[in-house]
Amino acid sequence: xxxxxxxxxxxxxxxxxxxxxxxTVALLAPWVATHNPLxxxxxxxxxxxxxxxxxxxxxxxxxxxxxxxxxxxIALRVGFLSIVVAMSAGIILxxxxxxxxxxxxxxxxxxxxxxxxxxxxLLAIGIMAVLGAGFANLxxxxxxxxxxxxxxxxxxxxxxIREKEYIEAARVTGCSDFTILFVHILPNCWAPVxxxxxxxFGYAILxxxxxxxxxxxxxxxxxxxxxxxxDGKEVLTRAPWMTYFPGLAIAMAVLALNLFGDGLRDVLDxxxxx
Amino acid sequence: MKTYVIKRLLQMIPVxxxxxxxxxxxxxxxxxxxxxxxxxxxxxxGVVESIRREMGLDQPIYIxxxxxLSRVMQGDFGTSIVYNTDVVSIxxxxxxxxxxxxxxxxxxxxxxxxxxxxxxxxxxxxxKDYLFTLLAVLGISIPGFWLALMLVIFFSVKxxxxxxxxxVSPFEDFLRGMQYLVLPCVSQAxxxxxxxxxxxxxxxxxxxRQEFITTARGKGLPRIWVVxxxxxxxxxxxTLTVIGFQLGNILGGAVITETIFSLxxxxxxxxxxxxxxxxxxxxxxxxxVSFGFVLINLIVDLLYSYFxxxxxxxx
Numbered sequence: 001x002x003x004x005x006x007x008x009x010x011x012x013x014x015x016x017x018x019x020x021x022x023x024t025v026a027l028l029a030p031w032v033a034t035h036n037p038l039x040x041x042x043x044x045x046x047x048x049x050x051x052x053x054x055x056x057x058x059x060x061x062x063x064x065x066x067x068x069x070x071x072x073x074i075a076l077r078v079g080f081l082s083i084v085v086a087m088s089a090g091i092i093l094x095x096x097x098x099x100x101x102x103x104x105x106x107x108x109x110x111x112x113x114x115x116x117x118x119x120x121x122l123l124a125i126g127i128m129a130v131l132g133a134g135f136a137n138l139x140x141x142x143x144x145x146x147x148x149x150x151x152x153x154x155x156x157x158x159x160x161i162r163e164k165e166y167i168e169a170a171r172v173t174g175c176s177d178f179t180i181l182f183v184h185i186l187p188n189c190w191a192p193v194x195x196x197x198x199x200x201f202g203y204a205i206l207x208x209x210x211x212x213x214x215x216x217x218x219x220x221x222x223x224x225x226x227x228x229x230x231d232g233k234e235v236l237t238r239a240p241w242m243t244y245f246p247g248l249a250i251a252m253a254v255l256a257l258n259l260f261g262d263g264l265r266d267v268l269d270x271x272x273x274x
Numbered sequence: 275m276k277t278y279v280i281k282r283l284l285q286m287i288p289v290x291x292x293x294x295x296x297x298x299x300x301x302x303x304x305x306x307x308x309x310x311x312x313x314x315x316x317x318x319x320g321v322v323e324s325i326r327r328e329m330g331l332d333q334p335i336y337i338x339x340x341x342x343l344s345r346v347m348q349g350d351f352g353t354s355i356v357y358n359t360d361v362v363s364i365x366x367x368x369x370x371x372x373x374x375x376x377x378x379x380x381x382x383x384x385x386x387x388x389x390x391x392x393x394x395x396x397x398x399x400x401x402k403d404y405l406f407t408l409l410a411v412l413g414i415s416i417p418g419f420w421l422a423l424m425l426v427i428f429f430s431v432k433x434x435x436x437x438x439x440x441x442v443s444p445f446e447d448f449l450r451g452m453q454y455l456v457l458p459c460v461s462q463a464x465x466x467x468x469x470x471x472x473x474x475x476x477x478x479x480x481x482x483r484q485e486f487i488t489t490a491r492g493k494g495l496p497r498i499w500v501v502x503x504x505x506x507x508x509x510x511x512x513t514l515t516v517i518g519f520q521l522g523n524i525l526g527g528a529v530i531t532e533t534i535f536s537l538x539x540x541x542x543x544x545x546x547x548x549x550x551x552x553x554x555x556x557x558x559x560x561x562x563v564s565f566g567f568v569l570i571n572l573i574v575d576l577l578y579s580y581f582x583x584x585x586x587x588x589x
Contacts, residue, residue, distance in 0.1 A: 119564070233534070250417050
């Protein structure tokens with residue numbers, strides 16, 4: 001039923017197809033890429049797009065098409081794992097906060113409010129400045145930035161679910177708090193969490209690119225889309241193609257997740273808006 | 275209302291305090307001794323030790339926090355490692371550029387987003403609405419920093435209409451100043467514009483379905499009056515929250531925009547400070563922008579009652 005409603009939403013289907021395309025490219029990167037993305041070939045530096053190099057080459061003669069293809073794997077991996085970090089932490093904090101309420105709820109929620117009081121990119125920049133560039137640090141930084149969004153969402157669901165009769169029944173039959181939280185409450189919180197995760201996934205890709213663009217994300221020479229844009233910025237007038245393709249790739253990934261996320265929201269929970 | 279304002283101001287205190295705690299401990303997580311970073315790699319151990327004492331680093335961490343907090347509350351954000359000047363004066367020197375950029379970007383976003391959102395809602399399911407939906411979703415998907423580079427390639431390199439980098443204050447030379455600000459503002463306004471437009475459309479759609487709008491139309495009021503006056507004022511309160519959030523994001527996004535266009539604002543200051551490991555500057559800037567963000571959201575909350583008088587503030 002839900003699936004039928006989802007495939008009737010043309011924009012959501014377009015988003016899903018674009019996402020599927022990106023995942024396929026990322027998974028099959030070694031076969032899709034025409035060159036080794038890290039192989040330096042100074043003789044062929046700053047070549048414009050041609051049959052030999054579909055997207056041209058960069059300042060080290062590396063094939064840009066292959067770098068953009070491998071960049072898809074980086075973007076999807078970092079985006080996905082940072083949302084898994086945020087979702088896991090947010091769900092646990094939200095469940096505890098909403099279920100136990102009282103002082104523990106007050107403390108957790110004030111900390112979440114404080115994190116939400118930072119502009120996203122600024123907090124991520126601050127964390128990356130402290131932790132240093134690297135994939136694991138990127139996932140921690142973006143995960144931390146997005147945790148409060150999940151915590152608040154789960155907490156608000158828990159607050160209404162905990163008052164339901166079947167929770168009371170579970171308590172009376174002697175279920176532990178752990179069982180009540182993870183077996184009886186959590187499965188009923190998934191809809192808004194999945195929607196939030198899909199939309200945040202897109203933004204995590206965007207912020208990963210932004211941090212890598214500033215030199216605070218992926219370490220060189222990994223072909224993160226943001227790093228490719230930063231390389232392109234240095235030769236903007238001589239080799240503008242170096243900025244066209246990585247930017248289009250970021251826009252495509254974010255667009256896919258936004259369209260799919262919007263479609264999911266309409267189907268699963270039309271009340272949730274930006 | 276007065277009680278509510280006081281209550282909201284008091285509620286701000288724990289949030290601001292927590293922000294200060296986060297910023298303080300964030301910078302304390304940096305590997306290495308801050309005193310050694312301050313004096314540089316070639317300093318003698320005795321000098322490092324005396325600087326440690328001077329900076330209060332020989333005290334327990336909670337004492338260090340309270341010393342730092344009491345200084346911050348007196349407007350002392352410390353001394354920059356690179357410039358060897360107090361952080362506040364450096365920030366104040368750079369702040370006007372970021373404020374001008376943020377203000378103009380938000381004005382541009384509002385000028386485009388609100389009419390577009392109204393137009394789309396008033397013509398729901400028409401080609402105008404579909405075009406709007408497409409442009410809005412593109413707006414939230416295109417990275418602002420990539421758009422900035424595309425604008426530079428097209429309008430600066432190819433057409434030569436606008437300078438690619440640099441800054442002239444519009445208060446000194448208005449026309450030249452604006453020439454330098456057009457591209458940064460457009461790239462910075464994009465995301466905010468798309469999000470505000472989507473919000474305006476959805477809240478307008480909700481309001482336009484309500485009975486008082488049907489009554490206003492039934493009375494024979496012109497459509498433009500019904501939509502522009504009656505509907506917009508009621509739809510604007512939720513949009514205002516989004517505007518507040520976006521203003522904060524514009525201030526945060528200044529790091530990227532100012533770096534690309536070489537604008538001498540807070541954003542560029544943070545970016546350079548990260549490269550130079552000038553932690554007092556990073557700390558001061560993040561604290562200031564975040565405090566600004568909290569203040570903006572407070573103002574937005576207080577403006578709510580103007581746009582929606584049904585909202586009653588209780589002490």
